[in-house]
Amino acid sequence: MKSEILLAQGIEAAKGGDKVTARALLYNVVDLDPKNETAWVWLSYVVETVEDRKICLENVLVINPASDYALRGLDEITALLNPSPEKANSSAAGRNSLPLLNFTIAFWLGLGLVSLGVGLLETGRWFTSLLKSRTFVYYITPTQLWNLTIPVLFLMLGIIILNVVWALYTRHKIGLFAGVFLSLAFTVVGPTTILISSSSAYLWAALAAILPIAIFFFSLITLVDKDYERKTPAYANRN
Numbered sequence: 100m101k102s103e104i105l106l107a108q109g110i111e112a113a114k115g116g117d118k119v120t121a122r123a124l125l126y127n128v129v130d131l132d133p134k135n136e137t138a139w140v141w142l143s144y145v146v147e148t149v150e151d152r153k154i155c156l157e158n159v160l161v162i163n164p165a166s167d168y169a170l171r172g173l174d175e176i177t178a179l180l181n182p183s184p185e186k187a188n189s190s191a192a193g194r195n196s197l198p199l200l201n202f203t204i205a206f207w208l209g210l211g212l213v214s215l216g217v218g219l220l221e222t223g224r225w226f227t228s229l230l231k232s233r234t235f236v237y238y239i240t241p242t243q244l245w246n247l248t249i250p251v252l253f254l255m256l257g258i259i260i261l262n263v264v265w266a267l268y269t270r271h272k273i274g275l276f277a278g279v280f281l282s283l284a285f286t287v288v289g290p291t292t293i294l295i296s297s298s299s300a301y302l303w304a305a306l307a308a309i310l311p312i313a314i315f316f317f318s319l320i321t322l323v324d325k326d327y328e329r330k331t332p333a334y335a336n337r338n
Contacts, residue, residue: 156172208264218255
């Protein structure tokens with residue numbers, strides 16, 4: 100009974116990202132119950148070194164020789180410790196592409212905060228003008244409602260972009276797909292808006308397209324990187 104409680108606490112800590120606590124709890128579980136397959140599986144996820152993970156997976160196979168998770172994990176470790184030249188080159192390319200993710204996150208974070216700030220500022224100005232209008236208290240005119248659309252659009256855009264930032268930070272591929280879509284949209288909308296306001300502002304239009312295009316390609320490069328998504332055990336969805 101004690102091992103079951105410790106196992107549940109260890110899994111919860113692992114799911115929450117607290118690997119230090121999870122390791123301590125799961126080591127206690129395997130001390131009490133060395134044949135606990137689930138504990139060894141989760142311990143393989145939270146240990147610090149490849150060698151420790153290998154030991155955990157080997158223990159899983161001793162308990163359950165047909166464990167698909169352990170077999171695949173040991174294959175990955177073998178490939179990692181003895182990479183072929185092609186895989187070594189591929190891994191190096193992956194390590195080079197992931198730093199682009201930091202620049203992508205910084206870009207969207209800045210843009211999201213700016214959009215949210217502009218939206219809040221313009222909403223405040225709208226309320227101030229509304230309170231000063233003679234029609235307030237009795238009714239709100241269609242023009243006043245229309246003037247609210249731009250602040251609301253900025254607020255919505257800021258919220259959407261910050262959600263994309265969170266998805267990128269937590270390594271969900273939806274963040275990359277959303278980033279690709281948004282960067283394409285900004286590449287079109289930004290220069291078009293500038294050219295509509297000033298038909299001769301070609302330089303500003305070009306500058307407005309450079310960053311979104313760069314983010315578009317950075318997102319595509321990171322999208323094909325196999326190391327982008329964080330791996331969790333096959334037991335992650337079980338309680």
